[in-house]
Amino acid sequence: MINKNTVIFIILILTIFYESVLTKVIFGPNTPQPVKKDLEFNSNGKFKIIQFTDLHYGEADYKDDLSNQVQNGVLKAEPDGDLVVMTGDSVSGYAWNGTEGWFIEKWIHLVEPMIKNNIRWAFTLGNHDDEADLDRVQIVELDNTFNLSLTQRGPSDIRGATNYYLPITDPATDEVATILYFFDSGDDNCQGVEGWGCVYPDQIEWYRSVSIGLREKYGRVVPAIAFMHIPIPEYMDMWNFYPVNGSLYDTGVCCFSVNTGLFAAFKEMGDIVSMHCGHDHDNDFIGEYNGVQLGYGRKSGYGGYGPPTGWKHGARVLEITANPFSISTYLRFDDGSTQNSPPSHLPQAKEQYNTCCDTYGFVNVTGNSYSNCKLYEEEFLSQNPFLFEINQNHHKKMNKI
Numbered sequence: 001m002i003n004k005n006t007v008i009f010i011i012l013i014l015t016i017f018y019e020s021v022l023t024k025v026i027f028g029p030n031t032p033q034p035v036k037k038d039l040e041f042n043s044n045g046k047f048k049i050i051q052f053t054d055l056h057y058g059e060a061d062y063k064d065d066l067s068n069q070v071q072n073g074v075l076k077a078e079p080d081g082d083l084v085v086m087t088g089d090s091v092s093g094y095a096w097n098g099t100e101g102w103f104i105e106k107w108i109h110l111v112e113p114m115i116k117n118n119i120r121w122a123f124t125l126g127n128h129d130d131e132a133d134l135d136r137v138q139i140v141e142l143d144n145t146f147n148l149s150l151t152q153r154g155p156s157d158i159r160g161a162t163n164y165y166l167p168i169t170d171p172a173t174d175e176v177a178t179i180l181y182f183f184d185s186g187d188d189n190c191q192g193v194e195g196w197g198c199v200y201p202d203q204i205e206w207y208r209s210v211s212i213g214l215r216e217k218y219g220r221v222v223p224a225i226a227f228m229h230i231p232i233p234e235y236m237d238m239w240n241f242y243p244v245n246g247s248l249y250d251t252g253v254c255c256f257s258v259n260t261g262l263f264a265a266f267k268e269m270g271d272i273v274s275m276h277c278g279h280d281h282d283n284d285f286i287g288e289y290n291g292v293q294l295g296y297g298r299k300s301g302y303g304g305y306g307p308p309t310g311w312k313h314g315a316r317v318l319e320i321t322a323n324p325f326s327i328s329t330y331l332r333f334d335d336g337s338t339q340n341s342p343p344s345h346l347p348q349a350k351e352q353y354n355t356c357c358d359t360y361g362f363v364n365v366t367g368n369s370y371s372n373c374k375l376y377e378e379e380f381l382s383q384n385p386f387l388f389e390i391n392q393n394h395h396k397k398m399n400k401i
């Protein structure tokens, strides 16, 4: 008579046996250690982030090869990088040729340098990534098939797909010493106002509740860094009224078309000390605005407009120190050089930019102008009438967020 416990015991033994055999058969005897998903400061208490932005793959193979070289050049010059962060518009979705599988091919190409250099990455979406054959969630799912990807599909009941956070632990104290927040700033329009996308109030509520939860969990405010694609309107105010390092050659600051109060939430929570974005390829300035560092990256890819003549493609590097917490940053270029002394810009009363967020253009004291971004996209599509048609039809079909 075999009782129930004996049956369970036999099943258990068989399961263990099969699993150990199967593991050997599938993974071989030298199974590699799984990629570590948890981020840690190194033994010197440092953590280095390499920010690629606006890679804009997909417009032409030769451009993608050049962008690949930029990534490889930067990663070679920063061999101790801990994490690559991509702040959106990694792919020029408007260059989609109508074929399924197009996006996957571009994505495999753009993650190649990180795989070759064995560095983990995390991204947030821009306004152009989802204009081809994959939607926002599908792009995250595709990225998650790579074992070095730390990108997460955020909560499904709020706007956007890439709202998530990654804690970094300091092994010296065994405590979380920094939080990285990723926000999905959408594509076009905000709250029905024409212009650029934004982080919506429900996303801000998500951030506040996460931040409050982490403060309670750790019993203190943990310093944090925010990444997103589109700048917040405070960038424009900072350029106009505060000293900054770096330049503005874009048509203004192409920020959220509505100020949804994200910066106010940063100040309320008191954790975010630094924010980094992309979107405006011809801007690379960085400064301090009411206690928070606000910075652009450096245009990394060859697709899209910019960067301005004479500027090298590259990346912004953020070096974080755990204890006491600090951030230092510089631009690293594809040829391995760095920018040592960025031009400083002081506020000038007459230079009052407005956003370029309203109706594709921006308004300054002398009049209206179209943004570089819209001019480029229109020219690109007018030179490629075949793509223009696909793009137009696709836009009509698409369920834009």
Ligand SMILES: *[C@@H]1O[C@H](CO)[C@@H](O)[C@H](O)[C@H]1NC(C)=O
Binding pocket: 032, 033, 034, 035, 147, 148
């Ligand atoms: C990660 O994936 C690559 C294939 O893309 C594979 O060669 C490698 O062994 C994997 N690494 C680990 C640690 O699983």
Ligand SMILES: *[C@@H]1O[C@H](CO)[C@@H](O)[C@H](O)[C@H]1NC(C)=O
Binding pocket: 097, 098, 099, 101, 102, 105
């Ligand atoms: C569209 O792009 C894909 C991926 O690059 C390529 O394999 C395919 O040949 C292209 N199709 C056309 C019609 O150009």
Ligand SMILES: *[C@@H]1O[C@H](CO)[C@@H](O)[C@H](O)[C@H]1NC(C)=O
Binding pocket: 243, 244, 245, 286, 287, 288, 344
């Ligand atoms: C600009 O750079 C200089 C030199 O690196 C630095 O001392 C200064 O604090 C920076 N200014 C701002 C506003 O970040």
Ligand SMILES: *[C@@H]1O[C@H](CO)[C@@H](O)[C@H](O)[C@H]1NC(C)=O
Binding pocket: 364, 365, 366, 367, 368, 369, 370
């Ligand atoms: C303001 O806009 C006008 C019209 O587009 C342009 O010619 C001028 O250069 C702009 N001024 C600044 C300071 O950008």
